[in-house]
Amino acid sequence: MNSCFEMPPKRKRVSANMAANVNSKPGCWKVPEVYKHHEQHNACFSRPKYRDGRRAKAVKVYTINLESRYVMIQGVPAIGVMEELIQLCALYGTVEEYRPLDEYPAEEFTEVYLVKFQKLTSARAAKRNMDEKSFYGGVLHVCYVPEYESVEDTKLKLQDRRSYVLKVARSRAKERVADAVHMESTSSESVPTSSRVFATNNPIFNSDKTGETSSFSHCSGFPLLPLPPQEYFHQDYRGNEPTEDQMGTLHDAVPPDVKQQKVQNFSSFSKDPNSEKKLASNPDSSVKLVPRTAHLEKNKRRKMEEATKQPVPDSGEPSLIGPKLPEPHKLDMNDQSLNTTVNLIRGTMKQVTSVPDLKPAEKKVKPRRRI
Amino acid sequence: MMKRNFSPETSDRFEYLQALVTEFQDSDSEEAKEQVLANLANFAYDPKNTEYLRQLQVTDLFLDMLTEKNENFIEFGMGGLCNLSMDPDCRDLILDSDGISLITNCLSNQREETVLSAITTLMNLVTPASQSQLTEPGILQCMLRFSLAESPRLHNLAAVFLQDCCTKDQVRQAEQQMQGQQMAVGIPLPKD
Known part of the structure; x- marks a missing residue:
């Protein structure tokens, strides 16, 4: 273990809102704190129909950092139903540990529980199926509580995620090659180069050809249909990989029925009446239809950066990355002229002591986005 | 076509x-x-x-x-x-x-x-x-400061970075460079 991780918890509170919950107990079963990600965000009702999902969802981005095999369940009626609650949780995967969070602020006559699943996928299924569901007369609110993870938990979570994504990417690449070969041998009249392009564009289509990936593409096809809970159990017991596709997290962005809404969607977005046909028949050219300005911007950014490049501050004094100290308090000398003098001196001191900063290179006017 | x-x-x-x-x-x-x-x-x-x-x-x-x-x-x-x-x-x-x-x-x-x-x-x-670019002293020092943060998510993640992405020697170097500089105390960490 590195020495820096074993620093005694003598940290000073900085912000006032954090000062309320002083808590220096180590380990994962400590006194709970209320974090912002526990809150239920307000659902968004202003989405146009084509990207309005089946369930009301808040505008929120899920990352692996937010997910966890630790979940907190709020709104459990305080009528002694802990056993029933844990049995319900166990439907979604093995529960390793659980305990009531008595110290956590709860609504009257309700309890809050912390549940640690063995696998992240179980926690995901439980959250998706139990959140906002009624339970003995109460409505449950289930959220991930990654703050209960240990360093090791976090590390494993990230490793698992990375290897899963890598696995999918690898099988995609494999099928791309296999399909390119297949296409060339079957369609002799077609231009080989474009068939290759087609192959690269269709990893899902291609992946259906092998048993390996189809095992989980059968239930994660697009558009996603809501699955009865039984299917999740089935998946959970099979192993953790397959359920990756059905995270509740993606759900909010998945259109309810793409086919039905395609017409709407394109009537509102494409000026070209033929574009639907074009898009459907030729996705690679459709990429060119909508020119992304990012490339231009990127080049511009690069050029501007080169032009304004600062001397690299490598000379023993690395620039400070991360949060900066607050500005020193401005003294008020109660006199205009004295204040001016103080400011002048302060300015000079700053110039003399300041470290060459990286900032100016990045803080330039953003190039305008043109469509 | x-x-x-x-x-x-x-x-x-x-x-x-x-x-x-x-x-x-x-x-x-x-x-x-x-x-x-x-x-x-x-x-x-x-x-x-x-x-x-x-x-x-x-x-x-x-x-x-x-x-x-x-x-x-x-x-x-x-x-x-x-x-x-x-x-x-x-x-x-x-x-x-x-x-x-x-x-x-x-x-x-x-x-x-x-x-x-x-x-x-x-x-x-x-x-x-x-x-080498990702483990430059500035970033490592930032992670060292984060690893002292009160927020468990922040210090866990910073700890994982320091364990997985760089060598112990690099961490030690960054720690030495931090000596004498401003310490973590008083630095505004991200709000919840």
């Missing part, structure tokens, strides 16, 4: 994502843009979409967001990069677009979620070629 037997599922998915990108570019409403950006960032979580998102140059779209003024844009863009950077192809694209400096700038963001996404993204970006 060449005959192409697309599975309907595949082309639908691509078209849908493209429609999102188009709406993002065409829309003048901040609210609509936030929603679409969040959609795209969530789609980036599913590795099945990464290929399409890469073709639609969504990595650059997310990187562009990091210099926006709207904090939601920054948070969602950073979240999208965190999701996309798990994929090796997208990782290489981000590195090619000089994403590292844009992302390290997000380490000083006020929102914890943005900072967490930035740390995870930086970890995802580590390759033999990029390793």
Whole structure:
């Protein structure tokens, strides 16, 4: 273990809102704190129909950092139903540990529980199926509580995620090659180069050809249909990989029925009446239809950066990355002229002591986005 | 015209994502843009979409967001990069677009979620070629300060970075360089 991780918890509170919950107990079963990600965000009702999902969802981005095999369940009626609650949780995967969070602020006559699943996928299924569901007369609110993870938990979570994504990417690449070969041998009249392009564009289509990936593409096809809970159990017991596709997290962005809404969607977005046909028949050219300005911007950014490049501050004094100290308090000398003098001196001191900063290179006017 | 037997599922998915990108570019409403950006960032979580998102140059779209003024844009863009950077192809694209400096700038963001996404993204970006840039003393010192943070998520993630992405010697060096400099006490850490 590195020495820096074993620093005694003598940290000073900085912000006032954090000062309320002083808590220096180590380990994962400590006194709970209320974090912002526990809150239920307000659902968004202003989405146009084509990207309005089946369930009301808040505008929120899920990352692996937010997910966890630790979940907190709020709104459990305080009528002694802990056993029933844990049995319900166990439907979604093995529960390793659980305990009531008595110290956590709860609504009257309700309890809050912390549940640690063995696998992240179980926690995901439980959250998706139990959140906002009624339970003995109460409505449950289930959220991930990654703050209960240990360093090791976090590390494993990230490793698992990375290897899963890598696995999918690898099988995609494999099928791309296999399909390119297949296409060339079957369609002799077609231009080989474009068939290759087609192959690269269709990893899902291609992946259906092998048993390996189809095992989980059968239930994660697009558009996603809501699955009865039984299917999740089935998946959970099979192993953790397959359920990756059905995270509740993606759900909010998945259109309810793409086919039905395609017409709407394109009537509102494409000026070209033929574009639907074009898009459907030729996705690679459709990429060119909508020119992304990012490339231009990127080049511009690069050029501007080169032009304004600062001397690299490598000379023993690395620039400070991360949060900066607050500005020193401005003294008020109660006199205009004295204040001016103080400011002048302060300015000079700053110039003399300041470290060459990286900032100016990045803080330039953003190039305008043109469509 | 060449005959192409697309599975309907595949082309639908691509078209849908493209429609999102188009709406993002065409829309003048901040609210609509936030929603679409969040959609795209969530789609980036599913590795099945990464290929399409890469073709639609969504990595650059997310990187562009990091210099926006709207904090939601920054948070969602950073979240999208965190999701996309798990994929090796997208990782290489981000590195090619000089994403590292844009992302390290997000380490000083006020929102914890943005900072967490930035740390995870930086970890995802580590390759033999990029390793030296990602473990420069400035970043390591920042991680050392984060590892002293009260927020368990922040100090856990910073600890993982220090364990996984650099050598113990580098950590020791960074610690020595920090001696005499301002200590972690009093530094404003990201708010919840």
